[in-house]
Amino acid sequence: MLIAPHFTTRxxxxxxxxxxxxxRHAWAANGNLELSVAGFHGPxxxxxxxxxxxxxxxxxxxxxxxxxxTINSAQLLAALRLEREAPQIDVAIADVSVAILAKQEGLxxxxxxxxxxxxxxxxxxxRFDAMNGVAFSRDNLSLxxxxxxxxxxxxxxxxxxxxxxxxxxxxPVEDTRGVVLLPILTRMAGExxxxxxxxxxxxxxQFAPYVATWNAQPDIxxxxxxxxxxxxxxxxxxxxxxxxxxxDTLRAVVPSEGSVAQINTLNLTxxxxxxxxxxxxxxxxxxPEVQTAFAKVAFYGPVNRQVVLSAETSxxxxxxxxxxxxxxxxxxxxxxxxxxxxxxxxxREVISG
Amino acid sequence: MKVSVRKxxxxxxxxxxxxxxxxxxxxFVFPLLWLARTSLEPTTGHTLSLHAYVRLFEDSFYWxxxxxxxxxxxxxxxxxxxxxxxxxxxxxRSQSRWRGTLTALAIAPLxxxxxxxxxxxxxxxxxxxxxxxxxxWAHILAQPTRLDNGPFxxxxxxxxxxxxxGIISILSHLSRLDAELEQAASLLGASRLQVFWRxxxxxxxxxLMTASLLVFVLAISSLVTPQLMGGGRVFVLATxxxxxxxxxxxxxxxxxxxxxxxxxxxxFVALYQRIIQRVESQS
Numbered sequence: 003m004l005i006a007p008h009f010t011t012r013x014x015x016x017x018x019x020x021x022x023x024x025x026r027h028a029w030a031a032n033g034n035l036e037l038s039v040a041g042f043h044g045p046x047x048x049x050x051x052x053x054x055x056x057x058x059x060x061x062x063x064x065x066x067x068x069x070x071x072t073i074n075s076a077q078l079l080a081a082l083r084l085e086r087e088a089p090q091i092d093v094a095i096a097d098v099s100v101a102i103l104a105k106q107e108g109l110x111x112x113x114x115x116x117x118x119x120x121x122x123x124x125x126x127x128x129r130f131d132a133m134n135g136v137a138f139s140r141d142n143l144s145l146x147x148x149x150x151x152x153x154x155x156x157x158x159x160x161x162x163x164x165x166x167x168x169x170x171x172x173x174p175v176e177d178t179r180g181v182v183l184l185p186i187l188t189r190m191a192g193e194x195x196x197x198x199x200x201x202x203x204x205x206x207x208q209f210a211p212y213v214a215t216w217n218a219q220p221d222i223x224x225x226x227x228x229x230x231x232x233x234x235x236x237x238x239x240x241x242x243x244x245x246x247x248x249x250d251t252l253r254a255v256v257p258s259e260g261s262v263a264q265i266n267t268l269n270l271t272x273x274x275x276x277x278x279x280x281x282x283x284x285x286x287x288x289x290p291e292v293q294t295a296f297a298k299v300a301f302y303g304p305v306n307r308q309v310v311l312s313a314e315t316s317x318x319x320x321x322x323x324x325x326x327x328x329x330x331x332x333x334x335x336x337x338x339x340x341x342x343x344x345x346x347x348x349x350r351e352v353i354s355g
Numbered sequence: 356m357k358v359s360v361r362k363x364x365x366x367x368x369x370x371x372x373x374x375x376x377x378x379x380x381x382x383f384v385f386p387l388l389w390l391a392r393t394s395l396e397p398t399t400g401h402t403l404s405l406h407a408y409v410r411l412f413e414d415s416f417y418w419x420x421x422x423x424x425x426x427x428x429x430x431x432x433x434x435x436x437x438x439x440x441x442x443x444x445x446x447x448r449s450q451s452r453w454r455g456t457l458t459a460l461a462i463a464p465l466x467x468x469x470x471x472x473x474x475x476x477x478x479x480x481x482x483x484x485x486x487x488x489x490x491x492w493a494h495i496l497a498q499p500t501r502l503d504n505g506p507f508x509x510x511x512x513x514x515x516x517x518x519x520x521g522i523i524s525i526l527s528h529l530s531r532l533d534a535e536l537e538q539a540a541s542l543l544g545a546s547r548l549q550v551f552w553r554x555x556x557x558x559x560x561x562x563l564m565t566a567s568l569l570v571f572v573l574a575i576s577s578l579v580t581p582q583l584m585g586g587g588r589v590f591v592l593a594t595x596x597x598x599x600x601x602x603x604x605x606x607x608x609x610x611x612x613x614x615x616x617x618x619x620x621x622x623f624v625a626l627y628q629r630i631i632q633r634v635e636s637q638s
Binding site (some may be wrong): 073074075076079100103113160169170174176177214215216217219229230342343346349350354 | 416482483501504561582583585587590598600601603604
């Protein structure tokens, strides 16, 4: 069950908008404004609606936020491209790689601290030149496993190459999961992914004989619940949410070597007449209260430095403290340049090699 | 009684076909032109370029993908058409009052979504599926073997999915054949095998060719089944187009792959036409 936070008051949101007199004037005169937010469907949408949108609407009577779910980032990018001349989406939630591409194509607007003060609390890995947007949450790559088969939790990424789990391992690495796993494996081999990814590819090749599927369909979580596979890689947020609902079957764990997070970003795509309202929404989404609640409910890591998580939530998201310290922040500007070539190499040298 | 057919004036004929042509232009020609335009989009600048096609044809991996696509399509034809032929022949020659019901049953799988049917095969061929469970129970296997997540599973599921199309194509042709030709051959002393080889099979060639073309085209353009059954190991043009569109976000290259796939359709339709013309001229 998702619990909406009750801490975000109208006063706090309006306080954050003190620098937006023009927008406040328009809002007061109009009283009814609509904002369109587009992003991931499924559990993310459910959590985002309950935690972020509902509290924003409560704090801002007269403002209605519509969430437009997209099947994947490609669909979101297609919508942004098609609506370039007359944007219908005001805030786009996208993978970091799509946020970078969207900036290159001039589909997003820059965010400034004068309009969104919370940007000051976002670390460099969540705000960088390659994109106009800002990180909203981060989701670690983790090991998803069937606790009926693996009575002892897997501890290492090396468990993906366990002979006793032959044909019970899912390694869906033809997308961002592969692009994120490659630097982890490269670091495990003592190399830097910016210099040389060969060790990571070599390690992935060692896992290949034991892999049942490289393209877990419908998804790794369903396959695990259905006992089709016993171990695989997946996103921690959804894994932890499902583990909460299915404690005797599915578990998600961040291995001891640490992990890498995929960043979900907020991007300003609103036309001028709704820009101020969209900025207010982003400010609200980045506030420590909303970030804390979202982390607690959806197990997505917060991005605001002011957020302090409980030990239990922190362990679910980042692993044990010593594991959390090994979390690796990717240089997404660099990774996005190599995204397609890395996937091509995984396809050719690991899967069909 | 002699029936005279009055020829319609050309303008009326043109007017009558106009809605159909307009619908075709809007739903087929325009999207196709847009696709072709997308495939020529430049990486930098504004000048249209062939860079996506150059990349496609210079990269041996995509030749391998094209080869796999054609092999899977041909495998589906080789397995599906011989399976569909006896069923279609039985339905065409049956005098039973259940003939209509049996025909409906033969094509009934088409009423179910391809996705559902493919998931059905995932259940049957899976590690804990019907086949593995049976083989383990019969002590033929000591542990489950991998039947799903690969080319074998993809072809098995495609054959089952495409079988009704094969049956319909052959059935529609066989239904037009005069059964008295076979009776005449029998009366003249031909054995049942001779009737089949010398009369029925040669006359069935156009129907078999149509079924082959249909199955091939549907197999090489199939996305869902290779995606679900291939376990990421089956690289065909359709899955590559999907990956380029949704993961690599390279629409220009996806467009080039799509136009290439369309080109293969064209080549195989042209081949089909030539073979049909030759068969008809011989008969």
